[in-house]
Amino acid sequence: MTKHIRIAIAGPRGNMGTEAVKLTDRTEHFELCAVIDSKNNGSRLKDIAGMPAVDVPVYTDINQCFQENTIDVLIDLTNPETGRKHLEASLAHGVSPVVGTTGFTEADIEKLSREAEQKQIGVVIAPNFAIGAVLMMKFAKMAAAYMPDVEIMEMHHDRKLDAPSGTAIKTAELIKENRASRRQGHENETESLAGARGADIDGMKIHSVRLPGLVAHQQVMFGGAGQTLTIKHDSINRESFMPGVQLAVEHVVEHKELVYGLENIM
Ligand SMILES: NC(=O)C1=CN([C@@H]2O[C@H](COP(=O)(O)OP(=O)(O)OC[C@H]3O[C@@H](n4cnc5c(N)ncnc54)[C@H](OP(=O)(O)O)[C@@H]3O)[C@@H](O)[C@H]2O)C=CC1
Ligand SMILES: O=C(O)C1=N[C@H](C(=O)O)C[C@H](O)C1
Numbered sequence: 001m002t003k004h005i006r007i008a009i010a011g012p013r014g015n016m017g018t019e020a021v022k023l024t025d026r027t028e029h030f031e032l033c034a035v036i037d038s039k040n041n042g043s044r045l046k047d048i049a050g051m052p053a054v055d056v057p058v059y060t061d062i063n064q065c066f067q068e069n070t071i072d073v074l075i076d077l078t079n080p081e082t083g084r085k086h087l088e089a090s091l092a093h094g095v096s097p098v099v100g101t102t103g104f105t106e107a108d109i110e111k112l113s114r115e116a117e118q119k120q121i122g123v124v125i126a127p128n129f130a131i132g133a134v135l136m137m138k139f140a141k142m143a144a145a146y147m148p149d150v151e152i153m154e155m156h157h158d159r160k161l162d163a164p165s166g167t168a169i170k171t172a173e174l175i176k177e178n179r180a181s182r183r184q185g186h187e188n189e190t191e192s193l194a195g196a197r198g199a200d201i202d203g204m205k206i207h208s209v210r211l212p213g214l215v216a217h218q219q220v221m222f223g224g225a226g227q228t229l230t231i232k233h234d235s236i237n238r239e240s241f242m243p244g245v246q247l248a249v250e251h252v253v254e255h256k257e258l259v260y261g262l263e264n265i266m
Contacts, residue, residue, distance in 0.1 A: 002029040005253055008071045008095075010036040010062065010086050012045060015159075016077040016100055018052075019238040020245055021045070025054055027246060033069045036062050036086070038078075062086050066093040073249050076101050079161055084108065087123070091115050096122040096252040098245065100129055102166025109260050116258040123258040124251060124265070127166030129244025133218065134262045136233035137167070140220040141174040143229055147222035148179045151198070155209040155217040163208040164199055167218055170261055172201040175220075179204075 007024050011017035012035040024032040034057050035045050041060040046053045059065035062074075066089060074090045076083050080103030090097040091112075109125060116123045128134060144150060154168040183203040191197055198205040216235040221228060235241065244262050251265045259265055 003250075003253060004029050004031065005249060006031050006033045006070055006072045007075060007249065008032075008034045008036060008065055008069065008073075009075045009077070010082070011077040011101075012037055012051065012058075013048065014077055015238050016241065018050075019242055020075050020077060021052055021054060023242045023245060025052060030246075030249065032056050033071055034059060034065050036060070036065055036074075038082075062089045063093070066090075066095060071095050072253055073098055075245065075249065080104055080108075087112060091119055091121055091123075094119070094121060097124075098248045098252050099123070099125045100241070100245065102127050103162040104166075109258070113258040113260075116256075120256040122252040122255040124248040124262075125258065125260045126244060126248055126262040127170040128216075129241035129248065129262060130216075130233070130235050131244060131262075131266070132240070133167055133216075133233045133235065134244070134266060136218065136220065136231050137171045137174050137261075138263055139231050140171055141178050143220075143222050143231065144175040144179040147224045147229060148182060149184050149223045150175060150179070151184075151205040151207065151221050153207045153209065153219045153221065155211070155214050157214050157216075158210040158212050160210060163210070164206045165208065165216070165218070167216070168206045168208070169201070171218070171220060172204050172206065174261075174263075175204065176202050 009020050024030040040058045043058050046055045074097045076086045076099045083101035152168045154165045181202045198207040219232045221230045
């Protein structure tokens with residue numbers, strides 16, 4: 001029998017939060033019990049303009065939400081500062097977080113991993129829930145073993161707060177597992193305009209584009225003698241992330257440690 005899962009969503013009015021509310025509404029074994037919003041405290045979700053007709057309470061205080069409702073999983077789709085507070089509250093209340101919010105540091109993830117292990121609580125942090133994006137990252141890791149010169153170009157809508165994207169950072173981390181650290185480009189190269197060569201992780205370059213009209217896109221481009229290889233993924237809407245969110249929610253209630261990256265549970 002499929003396990004019934006009681007869920008709270010933080011950031012329900014956002015691009016991702018709105019899709020996550022719809023996901024919980026159409027998924028039989030998911031029950032949305034409450035949402036955590038930056039405003040609208042004390043109202044009902046269905047009464048907020050533009051929200052689906054789902055009748056659950058709205059809280060601005062996550063601790064109050066956890067005190068007044070029995071929640072198995074928190075889906076956090078906010079910003080790093082809020083996400084950090086929400087993760088802390090979740091672990092304190094024994095609620096398993098599924099975190100799509102990006103912008104966490106390596107130190108954040110290591111600390112959370114230790115806490116999750118200590119408290120024996122499942123946590124999933126996934127910089128990208130789109131299955132195609134996870135495959136792009138895996139293929140890039142494979143290619144790096146043979147073509148170590150690589151640059152990452154990530155392109156997002158212009159409302160995005162963090163740069164580079166969580167996906168670009170995760171891609172670089174996966175590539176690092178198959179590529180010896182090396183400086184790329186000409187040894188004497190200079191920038192006449194600061195930032196022209198992009199951000200640097202271990203000698204790899206990351207370039208961030210922000211434009212209206214874009215959703216979430218990434219190209220990982222490898223170069224070798226006389227050839228290039230480009231691995232590309234496009235999310236053309238936020239529905240693309242929802243199968244991954246569902247997978248993470250179903251996983252997190254069955255496990256008692258932190259997982260960073262959907263590739264570890266696919
Ligand atoms: N892992 C993945 O696959 C994906 C991850 N993301 C990440 O998810 C996050 C959200 O993205 P997106 O939906 O596009 O962003 P939005 O800006 O559209 O949504 C963020 C929402 O969080 C709300 N929020 C801010 N502070 C709080 C708070 N203290 N309590 C509750 N809610 C709060 C905002 O409310 P207000 O507007 O009032 O501030 C807003 O409604 C980002 O970090 C993004 O990078 C995005 C897409 C895919
Ligand atoms: O903010 C977004 O939109 C996205 N954020 C995530 C990231 O930072 O990688 C995932 C996806 O790229 C969309």
